[in-house]
Amino acid sequence: MVKIESKDSIIEIGSLLSSSLSEVLSEYKNHNVIVVVDNNTHDACLEYLITSFPGLEKAEIILLPNGEENKVMEVCMQVWNAFTEYGFGRRDLVLNLGGGVVTDMGGFIASIFKRGMNFIHIPTTLLGMVDAAVGGKNGIDLGPYKNQLGSIKKPRNVFIDTAFLSTLPEQEFYNGYAEMLKYGLIHDNSLYNDLKKYSTEKDFNRLENIEKCIQIKVEISEKDLQDVGQRMLLNFGHTFGHAIEGYLLESSPISHGHAVGIGMCAESYISMQRGMLLKEDFDDIQVLLLRTYPFIEFDESEIDGILELMYNDKKNEDGKILSVLLTSIGSASFHNEIMEDEIRLALRYVSMLSASSN
Numbered sequence: 001m002v003k004i005e006s007k008d009s010i011i012e013i014g015s016l017l018s019s020s021l022s023e024v025l026s027e028y029k030n031h032n033v034i035v036v037v038d039n040n041t042h043d044a045c046l047e048y049l050i051t052s053f054p055g056l057e058k059a060e061i062i063l064l065p066n067g068e069e070n071k072v073m074e075v076c077m078q079v080w081n082a083f084t085e086y087g088f089g090r091r092d093l094v095l096n097l098g099g100g101v102v103t104d105m106g107g108f109i110a111s112i113f114k115r116g117m118n119f120i121h122i123p124t125t126l127l128g129m130v131d132a133a134v135g136g137k138n139g140i141d142l143g144p145y146k147n148q149l150g151s152i153k154k155p156r157n158v159f160i161d162t163a164f165l166s167t168l169p170e171q172e173f174y175n176g177y178a179e180m181l182k183y184g185l186i187h188d189n190s191l192y193n194d195l196k197k198y199s200t201e202k203d204f205n206r207l208e209n210i211e212k213c214i215q216i217k218v219e220i221s222e223k224d225l226q227d228v229g230q231r232m233l234l235n236f237g238h239t240f241g242h243a244i245e246g247y248l249l250e251s252s253p254i255s256h257g258h259a260v261g262i263g264m265c266a267e268s269y270i271s272m273q274r275g276m277l278l279k280e281d282f283d284d285i286q287v288l289l290l291r292t293y294p295f296i297e298f299d300e301s302e303i304d305g306i307l308e309l310m311y312n313d314k315k316n317e318d319g320k321i322l323s324v325l326l327t328s329i330g331s332a333s334f335h336n337e338i339m340e341d342e343i344r345l346a347l348r349y350v351s352m353l354s355a356s357s358n
């Protein structure tokens with residue numbers, strides 16, 4: 001069992017059965033435990049959890065509708081009303097069992113209710129394990145704007161058990177893979193080179209790289225929990241990615257990882273155009289991203305629409321669009337203002353690549 005401890009939070013990586021979950025639950029034996037799941041984790045993951053920890057048989061189950069489109073205030077309101085009806089209080093424990101949607105929303109619900117209940121995350125997707133469940137950001141979407149409402153409060157524990165990945169649909173692994181590539185690109189050249197070699201589904205389960213990613217996320221986010229400095233590095237690929245994802249949400253939704261994959265290519269392109277990133281490094285990144293994520297063709301009116309969303313990004317400051325740019329494979333700089341012309345050029349470039357993507 002690998003343990004990563006940070007202020008107010010402990011992450012355990014390994015089998016849930018040999019983790020400290022039963023001790024944590026014993027602290028709550030005189031309180032309510034509420035397990036939050038979505039439709040899919042209800043069917044695929046809940047039984048394993050409950051049969052492994054008999055104390056959970058009495059837990060209240062809160063079932064959320066799955067999918068990003070349900071990461072919204074209306075669903076939170078229903079859950080808060082249910083919490084009130086059941087008489088849950090601050091001393092009770094919320095256990096979020098699911099992907100990033102469940103941990104983001106379950107964490108938000110718990111961190112707001114009665115000014116904050118304790119909560120635990122048990123991520124069940126690769127993306128949840130390497131990213132969403134770690135770092136203390138909780139939140140929901142507001143219309144096309146991702147994670148526009150939220151809170152920063154760390155789960156008291158995070159339990160990472162890759163056994164949950166056995167039921168995860170294949171395409172979901174590529175969401176987590178995009179974030180893993182991001183860590184390699186901004187922070188760890190050798191991780192990037194290792195990830196490049198992934199060829200079978202089994203590779204995605206490799207615990208040593210999952211651990212490395214969690215370490216990187218903890219290291220960066222601990223230094224800047226409030227996201228005012230270095231933590232912004234973790235937004236690499238997301239200035240474009242969030243806008244592309246938001247723009248396509250109503251017409252032809254794409255996954256977060258897919259959008260971030262295209263976004264990382266666009267932001268690497270700007271890095272190269274500015275002379276910050278070597279052309280050979282850019283080519284290497286482009287080949288990998290093109291091989292992994294289907295690129296999409298955008299016409300000029302779509303580029304206008306994506307740009308409009310970028311102007312409303314919560315990461316902007318004083319109306320300026322900010323982005324993370326690469327200085328090499330394995331290092332990056334944050335807080336770079338990017339200009340409308342550069343953005344249009346980068347969007348046209350990734351759009352052009354759609355002809356040669358898989």
Ligand SMILES: NC(=O)c1ccc[n+]([C@@H]2O[C@H](COP(=O)([O-])OP(=O)(O)OC[C@H]3O[C@@H](n4cnc5c(N)ncnc54)[C@H](O)[C@@H]3O)[C@@H](O)[C@H]2O)c1
Nearest residue numbers: 040044066099100101124125127131132137164167168175
């Ligand atoms: N808080 C953060 O720091 C942070 C970081 C990155 C991403 N996020 C958020 O995470 C979300 C995306 O997370 P995600 O990719 O995990 O998506 P998700 O939670 O929607 O899960 C993807 C799909 O897989 C299903 N699923 C989950 N676990 C399963 C399992 N073990 N077996 C079978 N099906 C399973 C889910 O029901 C869902 O249909 C986005 O909302 C994003 O904004 C948050």
